[in-house]
Amino acid sequence: MEKIPYKIYLTEEEMPKKWYNVRADMKNKPAPLLNPKTLKPMGYEDLRPVFCDELIQQELDDTTAYIDIPEEIRNFYKMYRPSPLVRAYCLEEKLKTPAKIYYKFEGNNTSGSHKLNSAIAQAYYAKKQGLKGVTTETGAGQWGTALSMACAYFGLECHVYMVKCSYEQKPFRREVMRTYGAQVTPSPSDTTEVGRKILKEFPGTDGSLGCAISEAVEAATSHNGYRYVLGSVLNQVMLHQSIIGLESKIALDKYGVKPDIIIGCAGGGSNLGGLISPFVGEMIKGNADYQIIAAEPASCPSFTRGKFAYDYCDTGMVCPLAKMYTLGSGFMPAPGHAGGLRYHGMSSTLSQLYADGLMEACSVIQTDVFAAATEFARCEGILPAPESSHAIKIAIDEAVKCRETGEDKTILFGLTGTGYFDMTAYKSFNDGNMSDYIPTDEVLEKGFATIPDVKL
Numbered sequence: 001m002e003k004i005p006y007k008i009y010l011t012e013e014e015m016p017k018k019w020y021n022v023r024a025d026m027k028n029k030p031a032p033l034l035n036p037k038t039l040k041p042m043g044y045e046d047l048r049p050v051f052c053d054e055l056i057q058q059e060l061d062d063t064t065a066y067i068d069i070p071e072e073i074r075n076f077y078k079m080y081r082p083s084p085l086v087r088a089y090c091l092e093e094k095l096k097t098p099a100k101i102y103y104k105f106e107g108n109n110t111s112g113s114h115k116l117n118s119a120i121a122q123a124y125y126a127k128k129q130g131l132k133g134v135t136t137e138t139g140a141g142q143w144g145t146a147l148s149m150a151c152a153y154f155g156l157e158c159h160v161y162m163v164k165c166s167y168e169q170k171p172f173r174r175e176v177m178r179t180y181g182a183q184v185t186p187s188p189s190d191t192t193e194v195g196r197k198i199l200k201e202f203p204g205t206d207g208s209l210g211c212a213i214s215e216a217v218e219a220a221t222s223h224n225g226y227r228y229v230l231g232s233v234l235n236q237v238m239l240h241q242s243i244i245g246l247e248s249k250i251a252l253d254k255y256g257v258k259p260d261i262i263i264g265c266a267g268g269g270s271n272l273g274g275l276i277s278p279f280v281g282e283m284i285k286g287n288a289d290y291q292i293i294a295a296e297p298a299s300c301p302s303f304t305r306g307k308f309a310y311d312y313c314d315t316g317m318v319c320p321l322a323k324m325y326t327l328g329s330g331f332m333p334a335p336g337h338a339g340g341l342r343y344h345g346m347s348s349t350l351s352q353l354y355a356d357g358l359m360e361a362c363s364v365i366q367t368d369v370f371a372a373a374t375e376f377a378r379c380e381g382i383l384p385a386p387e388s389s390h391a392i393k394i395a396i397d398e399a400v401k402c403r404e405t406g407e408d409k410t411i412l413f414g415l416t417g418t419g420y421f422d423m424t425a426y427k428s429f430n431d432g433n434m435s436d437y438i439p440t441d442e443v444l445e446k447g448f449a450t451i452p453d454v455k456l
Helices: 053-060 071-077 089-095 116-128 142-154 164-169 171-179 193-201 209-221 235-254 270-285 348-355 366-380 386-405 423-430 441-448
Strands: 018-020 066-068 085-087 100-105 133-138 157-163 183-187 226-228 261-265 291-297 307-312 321-326 360-364 410-415
Touching (some): 018 270, 053 116, 071 116, 085 235, 089 386, 100 235, 100 386, 116 235, 133 209, 157 171, 157 209, 164 183, 171 183, 183 209, 193 209, 261 386, 270 291, 291 386, 360 386
Parallel strands (some): 133 157, 133 226, 261 291, 261 410, 291 360
Antiparallel strands (some): 018 066, 307 321
């Protein structure tokens, strides 16, 4: 067998030319989106005021397994793809583990994360439709940065509603968006009706992704020539992000490597879904078996403590309802939550896979997450994004288990991006000021109380 290199890259000929739609192979399909006013399943015409036409077709398609990647997008990929699949030899040595650890590194682009994979696709379809611009929300800022970059490439206007605490904590991320031409507004704001309503109900709030989504949707639907785009949760985003898992699988197959454990951080599901899609597809078909682990923050534990139910995708309750693991659209992350992954719900696709037992989930406290990030940075030379570091924490835990049992397992995790715009959070950890917050059952019940009673 050919010697496995430290970093595995694909040739241009080996690069995927189609995205993989795991829903086509799922025995239990994700439940349909519901109209927030009628609570009836939404079709193509229902979604047209909000989303781009071709993206709606992708959103609703649960029968086509492989969808062509347009040539214009594949040409853009050449700037930063294929991303490297890296063997973490130095981390393995530090841990004294017999496990083999690989990570798929998605931070080698200006936006600093995997988010560009879907941003460029959504901007392409918006431009193809002849739109003037798009609106969106962003939490930690990775998605807003990626979309700003993609819109600049296609000459589209971009308005980003950035969660207020991130807007204030990450001024440099904000300025990168502005450099690419985006208008950035802290959310909740007084520029929208729903923003003013949220500010009245939650005075002094630091915001949430649910709040920012509500504002972005209102802005898109109230301006001609605009549509709303989302960086996670939606089926279309899982489709675009499948490039991560497809590249990973091709690279591993090239050297005859089969991962035993696959780990991804989980907020709304974009990275996790993209990484695991082709692998879970094999599981569904009965061709392979993997242990798939979703790593989420203990302060926003959608999978591990949420309810599988229809819920609003946004705090303002203007977006479609999705059946997902949720903490309730009224759930507000703690102000001290510094590690991202702060969305109240989870992708419907991933929620169904979790409900069907095809993956498991665990939650981790943020001081442990940053300790793992620090250990990884000192071993592997990359300062990881806090979001990615949730997966790093679980990967380290699994590698230590192998050290204790002597098992020679192969671990694959997604390194979603870099943490160079997250230094406020790192400073808090380094100064010993970072705290761990785990919501009580009573706090969660307040969020659950906002989940509508919907039964289909």
